Amino acid sequence: EVQLVESGGGLVQPGRSLRLSCAASGFTFDDCAMHWVRQAPGKGLEWVSGITWNSGSIAYADSVKGRFTISRDNAKNSLYLQMNSLRPEDTALYYCAKGMALYMAYGMDVWGHGTTVTVSS
Amino acid sequence: QSVLTQPPSVSGAPGQRVTISCTGSSSNIGAGYDVHWYQQLPGAAPKLLIYANRNRPSGVPDRFSVSKSGTSASLAITGLQAEDEADYYCQSFDISLSGSAVVFGGGTKLTVL
Numbered sequence: 613e614v615q616l617v618e619s620g621g622g623l624v625q626p627g628r629s630l631r632l633s634c635a636a637s638g639f640t641f642d643d644c645a646m647h648w649v650r651q652a653p654g655k656g657l658e659w660v661s662g663i664t665w666n667s668g669s670i671a672y673a674d675s676v677k678g679r680f681t682i683s684r685d686n687a688k689n690s691l692y693l694q695m696n697s698l699r700p701e702d703t704a705l706y707y708c709a710k711g712m713a714l715y716m717a718y719g720m721d722v723w724g725h726g727t728t729v730t731v732s733s
Numbered sequence: 734q735s736v737l738t739q740p741p742s743v744s745g746a747p748g749q750r751v752t753i754s755c756t757g758s759s760s761n762i763g764a765g766y767d768v769h770w771y772q773q774l775p776g777a778a779p780k781l782l783i784y785a786n787r788n789r790p791s792g793v794p795d796r797f798s799v800s801k802s803g804t805s806a807s808l809a810i811t812g813l814q815a816e817d818e819a820d821y822y823c824q825s826f827d828i829s830l831s832g833s834a835v836v837f838g839g840g841t842k843l844t845v846l
């Protein structure tokens with residue numbers, strides 16, 4: 613079964629850090645770009661960051677550029693998101709999503725259930 | 734403000750046809766990048782509905798179709814059913830002076846009357 617399972621979310625104070633993980637199974641992980649997409653409570657989807665199959669190209673939304681770092685470990689079938697200098701507006705459900713090709717400009721055909729990040733004092 | 738513009742809401746009666754527009758620009762849809770559509774049922778993760786402008790993943794009924802022209806795309810749902818009530822998002826790829834990025838529309842809430 614093709615599956616993505618996110619972990620690492622929680623309650624964190626503004627300015628602190630958090631690291632999200634996404635464990636992939638059921639498909640060839642290094643054949644796909646991967647993404648993080650978030651959804652604030654009651655809001656729409658916001659793409660956060662993406663990474664190509666070999667980590668050769670990485671992109672970020674302007675809202676997180678310079679604070680978040682995406683990475684992947686193909687040997688462990690895992691995707692990560694290091695989030696630093698967290699702000700209240702980063703509060704959201706964070707989804708891990710599988711790209712349909714090696715590069716980022718394609719659809720996302722598998723989504724995890726998400727992990728919740730709450731930034732509050 | 735989303736890079737891709739969708740109407741906040743649309744509605745229709747069972748059996749009717751509704752359309753959801755997705756308007757971009759010359760740096761995304763107009764540059765030839767594919768448009769993809771997602772359906773998000775209440776309380777669930779998004780699900781890929783249409784990819785690469787017109788392709789349906791296995792299991793998605795042919796009641797869902799897409800047209801694309803210039804800097805816009807449109808999702809059509811025919812034979813509306815109660816189970817279609819959900820949020821719908823379009824997505825594309827954008828390249829600008831600030832770099833490349835995946836972009837989503839703001840989402841459209843479909844209400845089946």
